[in-house]
Amino acid sequence: MLNISNINSFYGEVQVLKDVSLHVDQGEIVTLIGANAAGKSTLISCISRTVKSFTGEIQFEGKTISNLRPDQIVDLGLVQIPEGRLLFPKLTVRENLELGSYNKNSRGNRKERLEYVYELLPRLKERSNQLAGSLSGGESQMCAIGRGLMANPKLLMFDEPSLGLAPIVVSEVMKLIRNIAKDGMTVLLVEQNVRQSLKLADRAYVLENGRIIMEGKGRDLLESPEVKKAYLGI
C-alpha cells in the first residue's frame, strides 16, 4: 500500500536518512523503532511532504506521491498524527477534531466521523468545549488520535504516541491503536517504546543513524539479541 524506496534526506549538508526503503501492506501494523535522532520523524515528514528535501520514491496505492503538497497527501488518505500532538491550543477540542476532517474525503462526513470518534473516545466528548491547550498529556494524545481519525484515513502514521505519557496511559494508547487497526486501519507506528510497539506490530523495522539495520516480524525482533541489547537493555 505504501512503498518507500531509497530515500535520502538532507537538512542542509547533513544527511539524515540514508537509502531508506520500507513498505506497509494493507491492513498491517508496521512499527519503526529507533533511538533519538535516528531520523524517524524525518521519514514520516518526508511521507507527509512537510519535509521536502529528499530524493527517492514514495508510492501510495501504486501512485508516486513524492512530488505532492502536504494537503494533497492528506486528501489521499495518508494521515499523520505528529510527534508532540501539535494540537491547536487555542481552539476547543471539538474545533480541533472538526479540523481533522478538513480534507476532501471526509469533509462531507464530518458529523458521522465526529460521532465515531466520540464513541471511541468518550472522554473527548466530555471535554469538547475545553480549549485543547488545557488538556492533560494523555487527553492531548487522545485528542490528536481522534483528530487523525476524523480524516477518514486509509493509512494512519503515528509518531511516538507514547511520548511523555505515564506507563498506564501508554498501555491505553497502544490498546487504542490495536483497536483502530482491528477496525481495518493500516498503521505505521513510530515508537521508542520498543517492547509495547513490537508486541503490537505485524512487522517492524529498526532505524539507526538514518539507516534501516533490521527488519522482521515484530515478535522475532523482540526476541533478537541485538534488539534486546540495544533497545531493551537486556
Place this chain on the structure above:
Amino acid sequence: MEQILQVFISGIFSGGVYALVSVGLALIFGIIGLVNFAHGEYLMLAMYFAYWMYNIIGLDPYQSLLINLAVMAIIGYLTYKIIMERVLEADHSIQIILTLALSMVLQNLALMLWKADYRNIRIDMTTDTTHIGFLTLSTPRVVAFVIAIGASVLLYMFLQKTYTGAAMRAVAQNGKAAQLMGINLKRTYGLAFTIGITLVGLAGLLLSPIYPAFPLVGSNFSTLAFIVVVIGGLTSIPGAIMGGLLIGVVESFAGYFAGPAYQQAAYFLLFILVLIFKPNGLFGRS
C-alpha cells in the same frame, strides 16, 4: 457636559474607521505573520477608485461599494500571488523591506500618475448631519462608523464561527499541524491577505466622502493602524476594534482640549505608554 459627550461620541465615530483599517492589518499579521507596511496604500487606492467612479461614471461611493470591494479584493489577491507568496519563508527583515518598498512604490506611482492634488468627493450627503438626541453628527461619518464596525465584527464572527475561520485560526496557531489536516497553507494565506486588503479598501471608500484622496493619504492611516494594532495586542481582532475606538477618542479629546496640532502627539504618547507598561497590548492576555 454635553460638549464632552459630543467630543467623546465624535471620537468613537472616527474610531470606527480606524478599527476597520486595523483589523485588516491584524488579520494579515495574525494569520500570515507578515507585517504589511503598505497597508495604508491600499486605502489610498480605494479612495482614488471611489473618486474616479464618482467623477467619471457618476456613482457615489455608496453606489460603487460592491465594485470597489471587488476591485480591492482582486488587487489584494494579485499582490499576494505576485509578491507576498514569494517571501512567506523569507526572513522578517526581508518581508519588512519588501512591504516598505511596496508602500513607497505605490505612493510614488500615485504621485506620478495622479499628481499631489487633493481629490474631494462632494456629494449631498457630505454636508448632511444626523441628530441623535442633542448630538449633531455628520451623516457620512455615522454611515462610515456603522459599516466599519459592522464589517469588523463580521470578520470576527467569520473567524470564530465558521469552519473556514477555524481553519485560518489553526494556520495561525500551528502551520505545520494545519498542513497535516490537509489545509493548503498558501491558499489560506492568500485568503487572509485578500480579506485584509478588501477591508482596508472598504475603509478608504467610507472615508472618501469626508476625506480627500491624495498620494500620501495612506501613510497617516498606516501609522495609526500600527499603533492601534500594538495597543490591541498585535493579532487580536477585538483588540484592534477596541484600540481603534480608543485612538479615535484620544484624538478627539486631544483636539478639543489642546488643539488639532496635538492629536497625533496624543496617540503617540498613548502608544509609548502602552509599550512601556503593557507591551502585550491593553486588551491582549499577557
